Amino acid sequence: MRRPRGTDSEVGRLRTVLVHRPGPELQRLTPRNAADLLFDDIPWVSRAQEEHDAFAQALRDRDVEVLYLTELLVRTLELPAARAVCVDAVLADLRLGGTLRRRVAGHLHDLHPQDLAGALVAGIAHEELPTGAGLRWKLMDRHDFVVEPLPNLLFTRDSSVWIRDAVAVTSFSMPARRRETSLIQAIYTYHPRFARTPMIYEPEGEWIEGGDVLLLVPGVLAVGTGQRTTPAGVERLARRVFAVGLAHTVLAVPIAQERATMHLDTVCTMVDADAVLMYPNIADELVGYPITGGPDEPCVGDPEPFLVAAAKAMGIDTLRLIDTGLDPVTAEREQWDDGNNTLAIAPRVCVAYERNTETNARLEGKGIEVVRIPGSELGSGRGGPRCMSCPIAREPVGGTGLT
Structure with missing residues (x-):
């Protein structure tokens, strides 16, 4: 009940x-x-x-x-309105630039709720975004994050x-x-x-x-x-x-x-x-x-x-x-x-x-x-x-x- x-x-x-049980987001931490x-x-x-x-x-x-938290988030992201809110928060990062922002948007909108929750929590590294493009993308270090982990x-x-x-x-x-x-x-x-x-x-x-x-x-x-x-x-x-x-x-x-x-x-x-x-x-x-x-x-x-x-x-x-x-x-x-x-x-x-x-x-x-x-x-x-x-x-x- x-x-x-x-x-x-x-x-x-x-x-x-x-x-929140610690997960891959903590594995993103480095001395840098x-x-x-x-x-x-x-x-x-x-x-x-x-x-x-x-x-x-x-x-x-x-x-x-x-x-x-993650279990609740996966269930929440099954709803289109919730997905939009969480993805928009990522895309609001002014560091992305227009070209990279569109690529990130396409990548996130295509993800299953479980995978989307993982990306929102653990972030997305430069090498993990196969469709990256734009000046911001070109100037990033390979160890940088397109989406920061939490x-x-x-x-x-x-x-x-x-x-x-x-x-x-x-x-x-x-x-x-x-x-x-x-x-x-x-x-x-x-x-x-x-x-x-x-x-x-x-x-x-x-x-x-x-x-x-x-x-x-x-x-x-x-x-x-x-x-x-x-x-x-x-x-x-x-x-x-x-x-x-x-x-x-x-x-x-x-x-x-x-x-x-x-x-x-x-x-x-x-x-x-x-x-x-x-x-x-x-x-x-x-x-x-x-x-x-x-x-x-x-x-x-x-x-x-x-x-x-x-x-x-x-x-x-x-x-x-x-x-x-x-x-x-x-x-x-x-x-x-x-x-x-x-x-x-x-x-x-x-x-x-x-x-x-x-x-x-x-x-x-x-x-x-x-x-x-x-x-x-x-x-x-x-x-x-x-x-x-x-x-x-x-x-x-x-x-x-x-x-």
């Missing part, structure tokens, strides 16, 4: 999640292009797949329905966020990721599983990424803002959720833009209804600006320390803090290894990389069950279990079904 959709917290029992494609290392792909399979199985073992699809959290029964398809600042949203938007628009799902944000909006959005409690969001998510993006999301009654408060949380702190969920994730795991080296600096709906414009309040602002918005006395690592040195190391990027699958139960031993020990010392998964290769793109998952359905905290 099809499970309901909707999520209004970070920690309610997880029922359905969207993931890895940085441009936002990876620090070149992953061992077969091991990354084994690790991801272990992650998915750990979720299934807790009765979580695991949906795979290795960051692995991190499904970034491209969409469910807020109650509505979905926000996000907007990427980084060129290497912008085409991801065309695939996600097509799935949510055309796949039968998601028919009539309200969409409250679109890729054409100001920059905002899902890793910056935390659902603290029903009606309260915390949204990190920095290079990846702009203040304008936070404001637009706030306007949208206020307008349709999905939230009454949004906390804007400025974060320093370093490689290991690119999103709010790289420094703060929830592990219980009143507890967060936080990178201690910036805990004292993190603040929240409360945004509430006004009669004409959103009202922005004065900043307060994040834990104080969050507790007030959530209507609780204190938000409990659990530190990443056991001391400043291990905290910095395990922060880099995604020790803070946990995925709650129920209150006081979270999935974490097994290698972050100090952080996991601290969590267990505070009464949090840790489901450990391997992640030596999955972490090469700087993302943990939360980054690799987009919750589609959670039970209300303390409840037995979605409301």
